[in-house]
Amino acid sequence: MKKTKANFYPVILAGGRGTRFWPLSRKRMAKQLLPLNSDKSMIQETVERLAPLAEKKNFWVITNDDLLVPIAKQLRALPIKQLVAEPVGRNTAPAIGLAAFILERLDPTAVLGLFPSDHATAKPDQFRKDIAKAVQIASAGEHIVVMGIQPSRPETGYGYIEVGDQYERGVMRVRRFTEKPNAEKATEFVESGRYFWNSGVFVWGARTLANALREHLRETAPFLEKIAASYGTKDFAKTFARLYPKCENISVDYAVLEPRSAKGEHSSNIFCIPADWGWNDLGSWAALFEHRLAEMQLADHENVVTSRGTFTHDAGGNFVHSPKKFVAVVGVKDLVVVETEDALLITTRQKSQDVGKVVKFLDEKKLKNLV
Numbered sequence: 001m002k003k004t005k006a007n008f009y010p011v012i013l014a015g016g017r018g019t020r021f022w023p024l025s026r027k028r029m030a031k032q033l034l035p036l037n038s039d040k041s042m043i044q045e046t047v048e049r050l051a052p053l054a055e056k057k058n059f060w061v062i063t064n065d066d067l068l069v070p071i072a073k074q075l076r077a078l079p080i081k082q083l084v085a086e087p088v089g090r091n092t093a094p095a096i097g098l099a100a101f102i103l104e105r106l107d108p109t110a111v112l113g114l115f116p117s118d119h120a121t122a123k124p125d126q127f128r129k130d131i132a133k134a135v136q137i138a139s140a141g142e143h144i145v146v147m148g149i150q151p152s153r154p155e156t157g158y159g160y161i162e163v164g165d166q167y168e169r170g171v172m173r174v175r176r177f178t179e180k181p182n183a184e185k186a187t188e189f190v191e192s193g194r195y196f197w198n199s200g201v202f203v204w205g206a207r208t209l210a211n212a213l214r215e216h217l218r219e220t221a222p223f224l225e226k227i228a229a230s231y232g233t234k235d236f237a238k239t240f241a242r243l244y245p246k247c248e249n250i251s252v253d254y255a256v257l258e259p260r261s262a263k264g265e266h267s268s269n270i271f272c273i274p275a276d277w278g279w280n281d282l283g284s285w286a287a288l289f290e291h292r293l294a295e296m297q298l299a300d301h302e303n304v305v306t307s308r309g310t311f312t313h314d315a316g317g318n319f320v321h322s323p324k325k326f327v328a329v330v331g332v333k334d335l336v337v338v339e340t341e342d343a344l345l346i347t348t349r350q351k352s353q354d355v356g357k358v359v360k361f362l363d364e365k366k367l368k369n370l371v
Contacts, residue, residue, distance in 0.1 A: 007109045010050045011099045014063040014117035019356035020284045023343035032117040043117040062095045087241045093255035094247040100209040101228035110206040122278025134203035145203040148196025148272040154186035159198035164265040174270040212256045220247045285336045286349040289319040
């Protein structure tokens with residue numbers, strides 16, 4: 001595939017703890033560093049997917065102090081100075097905003113792509129084709145491009161994008177962004193045919209995003225500008241540690257996309273590319289179970305077991321991870337069982353979204369060896 005122009009900069013957000021994938025995901029070996037989808041880690045897959053679109057010197061990763069060293073070990077080809085560790089977590093707006101302010105100074109023509117580090121994509125060629133189109137649109141003006149996923153069910157765990165008129169073939173104007181709906185509203189969205197899941201993948205010019213933050217996040221933008229101005233100097237770490245905690249803890253959806261979309265679909269310059277990549281954000285053990293079923297072309301009632309040997313009888317819909325032991329699954333349905341050397345998780349697929357509460361308990365009890 002022909003490479004996109006050199007002013008495309010993939011920015012990968014990799015600061016999350018992945019608490020819903022406990023006990024495999026830990027503070028210093030979080031979900032994005034685990035090989036959940038293949039023999040490569042999620043973040044390695046993300047970089048590999050994007051590699052044909054940009055030079056390695058254009059990649060940036062925003063993470064935290066706990067994950068900086070393990071990420072650097074996994075991504076040895078990327079510039080170490082562009083692996084940036086937040087002193088504290090401040091959600092996606094300050095994270096991508098800092099990258100935008102830095103790149104606005106380094107390359108005013110820069111086009112940024114915002115990519116979560118823990119998504120799975122079954123059709124990488126189509127993914128790259130859509131991103132290349134988004135880069136072209138973003139570089140043509142003060143445009144923001146979001147990738148929308150065709151909903152396969154009334155999912156309450158995702159944000160939604162309502163689209164309006166067609167902008168060009170395969171590209172729609174955005175009317176509004178809606179946060180996670182209840183089941184009734186999600187069903188209404190899916191049945192209307194006008195809504196897509198918000199993939200969390202965005203493309204925009206560095207200056208476009210920086211200006212949007214100056215407009216919509218007025219208290220935080222000056223802090224990010226000062227931090228960006230110190231990048232590459234001996235004062236960067238100190239300035240970063242002093243000013244970044246003052247930034248508002250807010251997602252880019254709330255900070256920029258919702259207020260920008262309120263200007264109206266023909267004034268906001270926000271566009272949606274409906275994407276068909278075989279996308280999955282792998283947000284829980286249940287999501288990984290469904291993803292593995294699809295990959296292996298198994299029916300919903302079958303089991304996904306990682307073990308040294310397996311026996312199943314009168315059991316279905318179970319996800320079991322115990323790679324060092326023989327596993328027998330008898331007479332149970334819809335369970336999630338995950339074993340590590342120091343912990344054992346037993347839950348149901350329906351309740352797998354609540355696994356993060358275990359980590360919260362462990363944090364409260366200061367059981368640091370388990371998180």
